[in-house]
Amino acid sequence: xxxxxxxxxxxxxxxxxxxxxxxxxxxxxxxxxxxxxxxxxxxxxxxxxxxxxxxxxxxxxxxxxxxxxxxxxxxxxxxxxxxxxxxxxxxxxxxxxxxxxxxxxxxxxxxxxxxxxxxxxxxxxxxxxxxxxxxxxxxxxxxxxxxxxxxxxxxxxxxxxxxxxxxxxxxxxxxxxxxxxxxxxxxxxxxxxxxxxxxxxxxxxxxxxxxxxxxxxxxxxxxxx
Amino acid sequence: xxxxxxxxxxxxxxxxxxxxxxxxxxxxxxxxxxxxxxxxxxxxxxxxxxxxxxxxxxxxxxxxxxxxxxxxxxxxxxxxxxxxxxxxxxxxxxxxxxxxxxxxxxxxxxxxxxxxxxxxxxxxxxxxxxxxxxxxxxxxxxxxxxxxxxxxxxxxxxxxxxxxxxxxxxxxxxxxxxxxxxxxxxxxxxxxxxxxxxxxxxxxxxxxxxxxxxxxxxxxxxxxxxxxxxxxxxxxxxxxxxxxxxxxxxxxxxxxxxxxxxxxxxxxxxxxxxxxxxxxxxxxxxxxxxxxxxxxxxxxxxxxxxxxxxxxxxxxxxxxxxxxxxxxxxxxxxxxxxxxxxxxxxxxxxxxxxxxxxxxxxxxxxxxxxxxxxxxxxxxxxxxxxxxxxxxxxxxxxxxxxxxxxxxxxxxxxxxxxxxxx
Numbered sequence: 088x089x090x091x092x093x094x095x096x097x098x099x100x101x102x103x104x105x106x107x108x109x110x111x112x113x114x115x116x117x118x119x120x121x122x123x124x125x126x127x128x129x130x131x132x133x134x135x136x137x138x139x140x141x142x143x144x145x146x147x148x149x150x151x152x153x154x155x156x157x158x159x160x161x162x163x164x165x166x167x168x169x170x171x172x173x174x175x176x177x178x179x180x181x182x183x184x185x186x187x188x189x190x191x192x193x194x195x196x197x198x199x200x201x202x203x204x205x206x207x208x209x210x211x212x213x214x215x216x217x218x219x220x221x222x223x224x225x226x227x228x229x230x231x232x233x234x235x236x237x238x239x240x241x242x243x244x245x246x247x248x249x250x251x252x253x254x255x256x257x258x259x260x261x262x263x264x265x266x267x268x269x270x271x272x273x274x275x276x277x278x279x280x281x282x283x284x285x286x287x288x289x290x291x292x293x294x295x296x297x298x299x300x301x302x303x304x305x306x307x308x309x310x311x312x
Numbered sequence: 313x314x315x316x317x318x319x320x321x322x323x324x325x326x327x328x329x330x331x332x333x334x335x336x337x338x339x340x341x342x343x344x345x346x347x348x349x350x351x352x353x354x355x356x357x358x359x360x361x362x363x364x365x366x367x368x369x370x371x372x373x374x375x376x377x378x379x380x381x382x383x384x385x386x387x388x389x390x391x392x393x394x395x396x397x398x399x400x401x402x403x404x405x406x407x408x409x410x411x412x413x414x415x416x417x418x419x420x421x422x423x424x425x426x427x428x429x430x431x432x433x434x435x436x437x438x439x440x441x442x443x444x445x446x447x448x449x450x451x452x453x454x455x456x457x458x459x460x461x462x463x464x465x466x467x468x469x470x471x472x473x474x475x476x477x478x479x480x481x482x483x484x485x486x487x488x489x490x491x492x493x494x495x496x497x498x499x500x501x502x503x504x505x506x507x508x509x510x511x512x513x514x515x516x517x518x519x520x521x522x523x524x525x526x527x528x529x530x531x532x533x534x535x536x537x538x539x540x541x542x543x544x545x546x547x548x549x550x551x552x553x554x555x556x557x558x559x560x561x562x563x564x565x566x567x568x569x570x571x572x573x574x575x576x577x578x579x580x581x582x583x584x585x586x587x588x589x590x591x592x593x594x595x596x597x598x599x600x601x602x603x604x605x606x607x608x609x610x611x612x613x614x615x616x617x618x619x620x621x622x623x624x625x626x627x628x629x630x631x632x633x634x635x636x637x638x639x640x641x642x643x644x645x646x647x648x649x650x651x652x653x654x655x656x657x658x659x660x661x662x663x664x665x666x667x668x669x670x671x672x673x674x675x676x677x678x679x680x681x682x683x684x685x686x687x688x689x690x691x692x693x694x695x696x697x698x699x700x701x702x703x704x705x706x707x708x709x710x711x712x713x714x715x716x717x718x719x720x721x722x723x724x725x726x727x728x729x730x731x732x733x734x
Contacts, residue, residue, distance in 0.1 A: 096539050102546040109553075167538040189542030189576055192549045240614060255553050259573050266614065278618030303559050305552060305566035 088203060089113045091132040093123040093149070094165065095142045099188075103136065106192045107199070109254075120144035127153065132160045134202050136195075137182070139166040139173055147176055154181045161202040165190075191260030197250040214249045217296040217311045221249055230293040240265055241286045248299060248309035257306040283307060315474070316466045323462045327455065335451050339444065347416070350435055351399050354418040357382070357433050362422050365429075372429070377404070382433045387421065392428035395421040404434065414439060476500040480509060487516070489523045489591055526590055533583070541576050545569060581702040584642070585689075588709050593636040601631035601640070602665055608645050609663075612652060620658045623648075627665040633732050635714045643710040646703040647672050647728050654726075670730040680722035687718070 090107055094100040095118045104114045115130070117123035120143050127135070135153075139146040150162060164177040167188040174185045183202045186195065204212055204223065214221045219235075221228045228235040228245055237245065243265045248256060262279055287299050296312045313321075361382055365371045372384050387395075397420045403412040416437045421430050476498040483495050495516055497509035551557075552565050587593070609623050616623050633640075651661045651674035659675040687708040689701065707728075711718040717731040 096543065098543040099539065099546070102543060102550060105550055106546070167542070188538045189545050192546055255549065257549060257569065259570075267611070278615055281618060282614065302552075303562045303566065305562060305569065 088133045089115070089130070090134045090136065090199065091115050091117065091123070091126060091130075091160075092136045093117045093120075093141070093146065094136070094138045095119060095140075096138070099138075102192070103195065106195070110196060112199075118142075120146075120149055123149060124152070127158060127160070131158070133206065134161040134163065134199055136163050136165050136199070139164060139177070147173070147180060150177065150180045150182060161206050163198055163202060165195075191257050191263070193247070193251045193254060193256045193260045194264055196254065197247055197264065200250045214246070216249055216252055216309070219249070219290075219295050219297050221246060230290070230295045233293060235289060235293055235295075237286070237289065240282055241289070244282060244286055248307070252309050252311075255302050255306050255308050261306070316470060319470075320459075320463055320466050324459050327458055331451060331455055335447060339447055343443075346437075347399075350416045350437060351418070354399065354416060354433050354435055357435070358418060358420055358431060361431060361433065362424075365422075365424055377434065381435065382431060384429050384431050387428050387430045389428055392421045392423070392430075395430070401437065402434075406436070413437075473502065476502075476505045476509065480512060484512070488594055489519060523590065527592060537579050538576070541572060541579065545572050545576070548572070578702065581706060585702065585706055585709060588639065588706070588713060591713075593639050596634050596636055598632055598634050599637060599640040601633065601644070601670055602627050604640060604644055605663055605665065605670070608641070608648055611645070612648055615649075616652050616661065619652065619655070621652060621655055621661055623661045623663065625663045625665070629665060629667055631665050631668070631670060631732065633714070633716075639710045639713070643707050643730075644670075646707040647730075650703055650707075650728070651726075668732040668734060670732070671727055672729075673725050673727045675725045681720065681726065683720045686720050 088111075090112045092100055092103050092107075092114060094103065094116070097118065100116050100118060104116055107114050115126060115132075117126055118141075120141050123137075123141075137146045137150060141149075146164065146166070150164070153160065153162065162182045163184045163186055164173070164182045165186050165188065166173055166177075174187075177185050183205070184198050186198055212223045214223065218231045219228065220232075223246070226242060228237060228242060244261065247261060247264050258279055283299060290297060290299070298310055298312055300308045300310055302308055361371065361384075365384070374382060374384050377383055397418065399416060399418050401414055402417050404415045405411070406413045414437045415434045418433045419430065420433075421428055423429070479498045480495070483493075487493055487495065495513060497513060500506055500509070548565050548569050552562055552569075557565075605625055605627075609625060612623065648661070648663075651672050654676055655661055655674035656677060662673040664671045664673070687704050689705040708718050711730060715733055717729075719729045719731065721727050721729070
């Protein structure tokens with residue numbers, strides 16, 4: 088899987104590159120519209136992470152160019168301009184998703200993987216981790232083909248963990264992903280704990296060979312046993 | 313009252329007064345002139361009668377107004393000496409009209425052959441009531457005619473003249489900053505209108521550009537702050553995955569991360585607040601607050617049940633209001649979040665939608681809050697560290713933007729009431 092990150096903030100660029108490389112993606116970078124244009128012209132990418140505010144131009148113009156040239160790479164707009172106008176403009180121009188800075192790495196990972204899955208047209212929209220399988224079209228998780236009975240929130244938590252297998256998932260990243268903006272104030276996301284506890288119990292009782300491990304009060308990690 | 317009607321009613325009132333005063337003056341002037349000429353006529357007739365009396369003694373037989381217009385009676389010398397001519401109005405029966413009509417009467421005294429005679433001469437006079445009636449009638453006719461022509465003039469000519477003004481007004485009525493509208497003015501021959509058009513175009517241009525630059529500034533501030541925050545948070549997230557770290561180091565990182573996330577939340581809230589204050593949410597639609605409340609209840613169910621709280625909703629009316637959808641949702645969710653976060657564990661939260669009011673009740677640990685300060689920014693409950701102290705300020709700002717009243721009160725439990733204007 089090949090990913091192109093277009094971002095002029097070099098620290099930001101390096102962070103994303105490091106993180107995605109640990110997921111075994113091939114990551115290329117561009118820090119200007121000019122460089123991005125030349126790379127897009129030569130290679131095809133599975134996913135492009137596109138910043139809007141670039142030093143030599145607007146990312147949205149680049150997106151428009153892409154769509155005019157019928158380049159079908161997946162595009163996620165990554166922008167600090169958390170403004171509705173940009174979001175709507177980007178999605179109208181054919182971007183697959185929009186991610187506002189600051190974001191959690193786990194969220195970026197989940198979004199990238201969602202875009203990649205959607206672009207694989209073989210209908211194989213299933214995540215496999217050991218004996219856990221999640222069918223994303225049917226929104227159904229199975230352990231050894233036995234259905235796992237999860238409520239909506241538990242399912243979303245599991246998918247988020249599955250997208251970030253073996254990676255540390257920050258509690259607030261999880262809360263924002265599953266509960267949205269509403270939960271931004273709640274006291275250190277204590278309440279997430281009860282949801283995780285239920286999910287763990289269900290995984291364990293069905294003999295799943297995956298486990299959600301706590302990481303010293305900072306978050307959780309989904310690991311295979 | 314519209315401008316055209318206003319000027320017309322002004323004209324009507326002023327004309328009414330002018331015509332009224334004029335009518336009174338005119339009436340008395342005319343009456344004066346009539347008396348003057350009648351009295352001259354009587355004076356003349358007096359001379360004629362006296363002259364005839366010298367030649368024709370038959371005249372002295374006219375003791376009553378039977379056939380003529382005068383009577384002559386002898387009077388005593390004493391009375392005659394002090395007698396002065398005088399004119400007066402009196403009534404006399406008129407055969408033709410079959411009623412008493414006013415007449416002008418001259419009484420005078422003359423001497424002939426050492427005898428004194430009193431002479432009364434009458435002449436028929438104008439009927440005052442008829443005169444007033446005629447005058448009034450023509451005045452009303454004149455008045456109505458004037459008003460009609462003013463209305464006609466106003467509607468035809470003034471409307472045409474004022475057209476640039478009304479065109480401008482119509483556009484200003486619909487104008488909202490941030491909706492990318494342009495005001496188009498109609499050029500006019502009238503200097504004042506051109507000046508008005510120019511000034512308004514200039515002022516709006518300035519407002520639009522300062523609005524845009526403020527919007528730009530907010531977005532730039534967001535960019536400038538969010539990027540370093542994003543970089544720091546992400547670097548720590550990468551760092552914490554490092555296998556070499558021991559638990560106490562991870563805990564330090566966790567604490568830094570928490571603080572950075574708090575900073576991010578506060579930054580987002582401040583940005584939201586200034587965006588609302590800068591009217592950057594121009595899209596509006598009819599919001600069904602009952603539906604929205606039930607939606608939010610399910611969104612917050614997890615958070616509430618974690619604190620073993622129940623959210624009860626009672627609705628007796630259907631609350632609808634036109635506002636921005638996102639802001640409506642932020643408004644209610646901030647109130648609900650406030651109730652959950654500050655409410656006691658295992659207590660109930662009650663939401664009542666009745667009449668034009670949305671009220672949310674929760675029990676709290678302390679007594680009444682200072683209702684002056686509760687909505688100000690950074691007014692924090694010290695027991696509760698994760699709060700940015702800005703949620704209620706945002707709610708108040710949103711409410712204010714749409715003319716809703718947000719009122720805090722305390723009676724055994726805290727209540728926040730949103731009052732919607734009808």
